[in-house]
Amino acid sequence: MGNGGRFARAAGIAFGLIVLASAAQAAPPPLRIGWLSSLTGALSSAAIAQNQGVQFAVDEINAAGGIAGRKIELLTYDTAGDPTKAVNFAKKLVFEDKVQFVIGPVNSGESLATVPILAKAGIPNLVIGALDELIDPHRYPLAFRAINTNRQWISPANDYALKVLKRSKVALIGDTSGYGTASTKAAAELLEKAGVKPVYSVLVDPNKTDLTDEMGKARAAGADVVMPWSAATGLLARVLNARGEAGWKVPVVGHPALMAPPIRKLLNKPEYWENAFAVGYVSTTYTADGKLPERTQALLSRIRQKLGTGELDLMFWWVALGYDTVHIVEHAVKAAGGTEPAAIQKVLEATHELKGVFATYSWSPTQHNGFPDHNTLMNLANTFHDGSFQAAPQQ
Amino acid sequence: MLAALVTGIATGAVYAAVALAYNLMFSTSKVLSVTTGHLCMLGGVLGAWAMGNAHLPMPVALALAVAGGGLAGWITDVVAIRRVLARSDEHLWLLSTLALATMLQQAVGLWWGTEPKPFPRLLAQDFGAGLGDQKYWLPVVVAAAAALGLELFYRRTLYGKLFLAMSEDAFAARARGIPTDRIRSLSYVMAGMLGALAGFAAGQLTFAFFALGLTLTLNGFIALAVGGLGSNRGALAGGLALGLVNSLATYGLGGEYQQTISVGLLLLVLLLRPQGLFGVRALRPV
Incomplete structure (x- = not known):
């Protein structure tokens, strides 16, 4: 290879590096969300439906450019409804995958085991189990519930x-x-x-x-x-x-x-x-006139194709809850201007009447149960x- | 109270059938396979699928469920028993059959779903029959017929006698030219067919539910231990006793004590009569 060839190769490599470097500079790091879902096992029905909502929300947000320019990277782990597996995956999400948020687990029994671990690790956790004991602003300051209590x-x-x-x-x-x-x-x-x-x-x-x-x-x-x-x-x-x-x-x-x-x-x-x-x-x-609330109908119209043809045979509230959890993360990151846990906590504790599909959420420093009584009937x-x-x- | 008795007898009959399947496998291999209850579960799920989803006629569905159970029994022998017994005298079969049972349950859960599903009516009968409903007496008929059939099989057929010979001393049987591996395989196929038949007959009582296997494995084992390992009459008596105790305990005290009382019954029998109600005390000359 002559001098000209070496120069061309060196120039090519240099150009490639510059392009890569500039691309890395241009694309901010993804927002990593851990999703602990019992997709198999005895308690999978609700989790499968919630997963549809979570995935759909992630796809929608990413298609629109992400959250503050950051694409969402969703890391889904199947706990099979087993608290032991849930604990292992929660640790993996925190210590290996370095996620910024964890949604779930789906079942209260699993959450009883994971909530303290995530609290100790200082990772914001959206709780979707109904058991009353899962929420305690003093012991678990970064755990916020998006579903009703029992x-x-x-x-x-x-x-x-x-x-x-x-x-x-x-x-x-x-x-x-x-x-x-x-x-x-x-x-x-x-x-x-x-x-x-x-x-x-x-x-x-x-x-x-x-x-x-x-x-x-x-x-x-x-x-x-x-x-x-x-x-x-x-x-x-x-x-x-x-x-x-x-x-x-x-x-x-x-x-x-x-x-x-x-x-x-x-x-x-x-x-x-x-x-x-x-x-x-x-x-x-x-x-009374046979219609669903506006936000529910809007989500249903957008997601219907993904849920298969014909009438739905799953409870749509699970889908709506899954969808909302991702949007709660979006709200928190946007308002906090990043993923720093203390800032996320502050934003969520100041959140009042955040309109979702499943419910309208409000949290405060003393109340981390965000689901209002009037959303049930x-x-x-x-x-x-x-x-x-x-x-x-x-x- | 009458309903508690009838329900107890019906569920006890299912436990008895599982205990009979345990006996079949134990007679040729001295193994208590953890897959035993899962064979029963498989009969219920396959029957419900064949009749409810594939719309096959009942006799075809029954044949399919029993064949599926037989196949699962054979797989148990090939995958979890044969090599383990050939290589070790230790109780490693406990782990290998537990692994296979877990895999079987997960596979059925993935395919069939994790919610209980209905089992179609087997005979034309209105739901208003109360305690005369087929869901109560079908399992009893099947368990009784299976116990009788096995007695005749052991006493009247050459293969039955081969089972007994292996049960007495497998090494001596092999030394006398009996193909012990083949006989053991046959016993596992028969156990699978019997378990599936029981699951099919009890489908209306239990629903077709993927997670039923482990419960039946545990209760079938308790029935077997109470009745006496190796005894078919004991399996029947143990199953019925367990079913009745469970049902009456729930009736009288509530379901929170049911498991404690079942296991307490097992403990009591093991302490007072370790060989079970109909078992024979093993004597070892020294």
């Missing part, structure tokens, strides 16, 4: 049973899981605060094959409303089947899973789903249609 599910259900249906003889049925046990206890406490002592209360294995006895005992105890607190659709379907086969016309009021689409197929007869009411959300409840359980529900009658 009590925000229980209270409207209790109010509906006592004040709207005007029932006072409550039978509580919970499952023996940690969630079922805690919820049933909380429901009993809230009922007693309202001056009502349950006439019957029982915990059963979530896989118990028949609830005829429990429903029979509730009936014999004089119950005029049955309130199941369990996320196990199999158990809830068995409550409805036992009620239907006994010809008992008592209303069933309780957990949102009571209106989950899989229940429809588990019922012996479709009419067994009537006279059942579950806690839902304003954002995914049809108005009671739905008619058997009205699932295209991802949303009809409101329960108010008289």
Whole structure:
């Protein structure tokens, strides 16, 4: 190779380096968000739907140029609903992947294990588990909840049973899981605060094959409303089947899973789903004229193609919640002017009425539960249609 | 109370069928496979898919579920048992069958989904039949028929006698020219078919649910230990006893004590009669 050739090669390399350097200077580093999602395992239904919302929000924001010019890099880990895996992945996100935010995990049991780890590492964490104990501004100053608390599910259900249906003889049925046990206890406490002592209360294995006895005992105890607190659709379907086969016309009021689409197929007869009411959300409840709230409808129109053809067979509120979490990160980073955790905390604690699709969020220095009470309402359980529900009658 | 008894007998029959499948595999390999409950789960899921999704007639769905169970049983032997037994006398089969059971459950979860799904009606009967509903008595009929069939198989057929010979002394059986590997494989296929048949019959009771396997593995083992390892009559008695104790404990005390009482029953039997209700105390001449 002659001198001319060497010069041309050197010039080429130099030019390449300059281009690379300038490109590196031009493109700011990506914003790394960790997403702990139980995409497989026993608790995957909600996580899969949330994942659709999270991915869609990331794609939309990146297509529009990112957050303050920074593209989002989403690091998704499947925890399979296992707290041990959730802990391992949380540590990986913090110490190896060096993320700036963590969304999730999806389930409260997993979050109980990861929230302290993320708090210690000083990483802002958007909590999407409903268990009350997950949020504590003093112990976990960077943990902010984007979903309702468990009590925000229980209270409207209790109010509906006592004040709207005007029932006072409550039978509580919970499952023996940690969630079922805690919820049933909380429901009993809230009922007693309202001056009502349950006439019957029982915990059963979530896989118990028949609830005829429990429903029979509730009936014999004089119950005029049955309130199941369990996320196990199999158990809830068995409550409805036992009620239907006994010809008992008592209303069933309780957990949102009571209106989950899989229940429809588990019922012996479709009419067994009537006279059942579950806690839902304003954002995914049809108005009297059959329309969804504006923001929900707008997201649904944009995302529908990604969710497959035909009617949705998933609860759209999970999608909306996933979508909102990414936009909460966007709001925090934009307002804080970066990802410095103390600045993010300050911004989120000053956030008032941030309008999302799932809910309108507000946090303060003393209140890191951002979901307002008025965003829940009671739905008619058997009205699932295209991802949303009809409101329960108010008289 | 009557409902508690009927439910207890029905679920006890499912545990008994799982215990019978344990016995089949144990007789030729001295292995208590963790996949046993999963074979039952597979019968329920395959049956629900064949009838509910593929719209196949019930006899075809039954044949498919039983064949699927048999295949899973054979895979258990090939993947988790054969090489482990050939290379080691230690109880490594506990780990290998646990690994296979976990893989089987995850695979079914990914394919079938993680929510329980309905199992179609097998016989024309209105849902208003109450405690006479087929979901209660089908598992009982299948467990009783399986126990009877196995007794006849052991007593009246050459292969049954080969199973017994291997159960007594596998090394002596091999020395007398019995193809022990083939007989063991056959026992695993039969156990898979029996487990799947039980899962198919109990599908309306349990729903088709991917996570059922481990529960059935545990309860089937308790039933087996209570009844006596190796005894088919013991498996039936142990299954029914466990089902009734579980159901009556839930009825009387609530579900939070159910698991404690099940395991407490196991502990009690192990302390008072380690060989189980129908088991034979093993005597070792010294």
